[in-house]
Every structure is written in structure tokens, then in C-alpha cells.
Amino acid sequence: MVKKLKVGDLIIFVTILIATVINFVIFAYPTQGAPTAEIIKNGKVIQKIKLNEVKKRMEIRDNDKYHVLIAVENGKIHFEESDCPDQVCVQTGWISRPGQSAACVPAGILIKIVGEDSDTDIILR
């Protein structure tokens, strides 16, 4: 099996690894700042939550196309329940670091964590 491997196979393997690194740097590289969850529905940010500022459990519901329950707890966020057919959103589990994301594609909802400056309320003049 291994003897049949060609030089192009190695090139493909390396290309995939390079693509993985480029993709990580562009989309998943953890940015600085306070982890802020953006809940995006149909391309629009419908809610922004500074995860570390949520002291009590917080629930966000969306009953548009599917019944989706998003929960925030201890600086983490996840899709807790969804009646969508594939359940990938629920299986993704908790996310908390900038650069992470979770999505319920059938419901059209994306949770994206970005690093946002938490000190914007202090402006030095």
C-alpha cells in the first residue's frame, strides 16, 4: 500500500496542512481582549454578550424556524437545545475563547466569539 504512494500525494498532504494553518490564522487565531459572543442570525448580529460579565446563567431563545435555546454560564456559551434535524450545534458543546464558533445552520444562527477591548469605557483625552 505505502509503496504505491506517489510524490504528488505528499504534495497534496502538505497543501492540506498549509491550507489548515492559513485557515487557522485567518479565522480561528485567538485575538486579544475580553471574549465577547456575537449571536448572528441571517448575517446580522442580534446580540452581543461579554462572557466574563455574565454572573448568573443566561438564556437566549429563538423560536423562528426551529426552537433553539442558547445558554451562557461561567464565561462559556453553547447551544443547549435545538429541534433541528442534524444536532451538530448541540454536539459542538461549550465555547469560550475568541476565535471559536458554533453554528446551527438549519436555524441560520451562528455564535462567534471575538476578542473585544473591555476598557472602551475609559477614554483618555
Add this chain to the structure above:
Amino acid sequence: MKKTILNGILISLAMILSYMERLFPVALFIPLPGIKLGLANIVTLFALFYLNIPSAVAINIIRCILVALLFGNITSLLFSVFGALSALLVMALLKPGYGKYFSLMGISMAGAAAHNVGQMIAASIILKDTGIFSYLTILLIGSIFTGLLTAIVASNLFAHINKLNFLEIE
């Protein structure tokens, strides 16, 4: 064997493989939500190497539509069509170099990676945001393994088919 009959058999085989994948919990071994083995890709490889590109395209599109009608919905249809056609496009482009530059391993890995990229594009279109691409990083690493696995199955299959010599396509 008549080509129409063979195409029909391949569509049903691809459908069964797509369905069986849903029953087999890959996520237990590789904890990545949404990861699939891509078994139907074995059929695509077969169609590409023993039939032709139009047959491979037709088999894939019909398979996606039938699977979506039976077990899925419109979102899953868009997903699977984008994934399947991206994989097919890349594998068809690499096929002329088969034997000389590439083995099935490389072609299948490239197809699996393209499948994931295609699905991410479909997801981004639906979500109207590219944020989901952060998830592609880990899926691409997974595609190396799933691509190798389907290549191993396909190369064993091809070796037997060539030995049996039963496949005289009219």
C-alpha cells in the same frame, strides 16, 4: 452490463452508504461534531475511474436529492450538493495524473478536504457570515484521515474488480 443499470446500482449503493454513515457514530472516536467518514466517496471514485465524469456528477446529484428527500431537508441538500460537487471537481482535475503523480490516497485526501471546504462555503452562504470557517481548521485535519480511509477501501475494491474482470461496460 448496461451502463444505465450500473449507474442505478451505484446511486443506490451511494445512498445506502450515506445512510449507514448516519448510524455509525464516528464522533465517538473522533470527537468532532458533524464529522463523517465520507463512504459515499468510494462510489464517486469508482464512477470517476471506471465510468466518466458526467456519470459521476449525475450519481452524486441524484444521490444527494434522494438522501435529502428521505432523511434530510433543504439545508442538508445544499450542504451535501456543495460538498459532493467540490470533492468531485477536485478529484476529476487530479485524475489525469493518476498513476504518474498521484495514487488514490492523494486524490481521495484532496477530495475529502475539498468536500469540507465546499460545505463551509454552503454554510457561510446560509448563515451570511464567514465565522464558521474557524471550524474548518479541525475538519481539514480530519479530512486527511477520512480521505486515507476511503482510499484504502477503494484501492482494495479496485484491485478485486480488476482481478474479477466481470465489469464489461457496454
